[in-house]
Every structure is written in C-alpha cells, then in structure tokens.
Amino acid sequence: KQEVTQIPAALSVPEGENLVLNCSFTDSAIYNLQWFRQDPGKGLTSLLLIQSSQREQTSGRLNASLDKSSGRSTLYIAASQPGDSATYLCAPWGGGSNYKLTFGKGTLLTVNP
Amino acid sequence: DADVTQTPRNRITKTGKRIMLECSQTKGHDRMYWYRQDPGLGLQLIYYSFDVKDINKGEISDGYSVSRQAQAKFSLSLESAIPNQTALYFCATSDLGNNQPQHFGDGTRLSIL
Numbered sequence: 083k084q085e086v087t088q089i090p091a092a093l094s095v096p097e098g099e100n101l102v103l104n105c106s107f108t109d110s111a112i113y114n115l116q117w118f119r120q121d122p123g124k125g126l127t128s129l130l131l132i133q134s135s136q137r138e139q140t141s142g143r144l145n146a147s148l149d150k151s152s153g154r155s156t157l158y159i160a161a162s163q164p165g166d167s168a169t170y171l172c173a174p175w176g177g178g179s180n181y182k183l184t185f186g187k188g189t190l191l192t193v194n195p
Numbered sequence: 196d197a198d199v200t201q202t203p204r205n206r207i208t209k210t211g212k213r214i215m216l217e218c219s220q221t222k223g224h225d226r227m228y229w230y231r232q233d234p235g236l237g238l239q240l241i242y243y244s245f246d247v248k249d250i251n252k253g254e255i256s257d258g259y260s261v262s263r264q265a266q267a268k269f270s271l272s273l274e275s276a277i278p279n280q281t282a283l284y285f286c287a288t289s290d291l292g293n294n295q296p297q298h299f300g301d302g303t304r305l306s307i308l
Contacts, residue, residue: 086237113293113294114293114294116296116297118299123302124301124302125199125285125299125300125301125302126238126285126287126299127299128296128297128298128299131294131295131296133294171237171238173238175293176293182228182240182243182253182254183238183240183297185237185238185239186237187235187236187237188237
C-alpha cells in the first residue's frame with residue numbers, strides 16, 4: 083500500500099523567501115506525481131504533474147522535482163508571496179494501486195507580508 | 196463557469212437520511228472520481244469511473260453508492276447517512292491515460308447530525 087509523507091506539516095516564512103516542500107512515498111512504481119494547492123474552503127488546484135520519466139517540471143515560480151528511485155519529490159517556490167499561502171498536497175499516481183492518487187496530509191504554508 | 200461543478204456546496208442533514216451529491220463537468224473527460232477529506236487524514240478515494248459503463252470501488256466505498264448518468268455527470272449517494280460520514284466531499288475528473296492531471300470541484304461540505 084502506497085503511503086505518502088509530507089514534511090513539514092506547517093511552515094511560516096516572510097514574503098520574498100525561497101522555500102522547499104518535501105514529499106516522500108513508499109512505493110516507487112508510480113506513473114506520475116501531482117502537486118496541488120488547496121485554499122481554505124476550496125477544492126484542489128493542480129499545480130504541476132511530473133511523469134515518472136521526468137526529473138523536473140516548472141511553472142512560473144514553481145519547480146517540482148522527482149527522484150522516483152528514492153521515493154522523493156520536492157516543490158520549490160521562489161520569491162514567495164502572501165498569495166502563496168495555502169495547503170500544498172502531493173499525490174503520486176500508481177505504486178501498487180494503478181487506478182488512483184494517494185494523497186499526503188499536506189503542508190500548510192503561511193507567507194507573511 | 197467552473198469546469199467541475201458540485202451541488203450542493205453545503206448540506207446539513209440527520210442520521211438515517213438518504214443524500215445525493217451531484218457532480219457535473221464541462222471538460223469532456225471520461226474519468227471521474229469521488230473523494231472525501233477528513234481533517235488530519237488526507238483525501239481518500241470512494242468510487243471512480245473510467246467511462247459511462249465503468250464503476251469501481253475505491254478504498255472506502257462502504258456506505259456509499261454512485262451513478263454515472265452520462266459522461267458529464269457522476270453522483271454520489273449515502274443510502275442511510277451516519278455521523279462519521281461528516282466530511283468534505285470532492286469530485287474530480289481526468290482525461291484518458293496515466294499521465295493526465297486530475298481536476299477538482301470546489302467540494303461539498305456535508306454535516307450529519
């Protein structure tokens with residue numbers, strides 16, 4: 083059974099800082115890994131999807147990396163802004179269950195002005 | 196208009212009642228999913244459907260049923276609601292293939308008294 087751990091559970095930073103969110107998963111037989119953000123009372127917004135054959139994906143100030151063999155992914159946020167405050171979730175697809183995403187519990191990010 | 200629409204957005208009901216949550220999408224995706232989110236537990240998959248004639252149980256399907264009325268519509272029913280089904284429910288869609296991102300609705304907050 084795939085298990086996903088996200089560290090830290092919560093993070094508070096001043097505006098402008100670069101930061102890294104970590105995700106680890108136990109079964110490396112995945113097709114891809116998706117990063118989401120969730121705002122309070124809202125659904126999940128897909129940020130990036132990294133295919134298992136890829137090492138990195140970039141979108142604007144976001145960069146996600148994937149080390150499939152070690153079961154790790156990181157989300158790098160450059161020059162953080164208060165609008166980045168949200169919960170960030172990682173979810174690998176596959177890894178023993180080829181029909182579903184397995185979600186971590188998320189990292190709650192607060193960016194202070 | 197949202198690509199993935201869930202109704203109702205909020206619902207309070209009593210133990211033993213039958214409840215239906217509805218999801219419709221305009222993305223033209225074949226695959227649809229129902230998740231529930233509980234504080235501290237992350238998202239768990241209830242049911243998923245890869246096309247109109249395909250329905251599959253997820254990891255926590257007991258007490259729930261679904262109906263895929265059309266490509267664009269996927270409904271979740273609680274036959275006899277119980278308090279521990281109080282949660283935030285999300286519908287999601289994705290295109291065919293194992294490297295397509297999932298897109299989420301804004302959720303239905305369900306409270307069972």
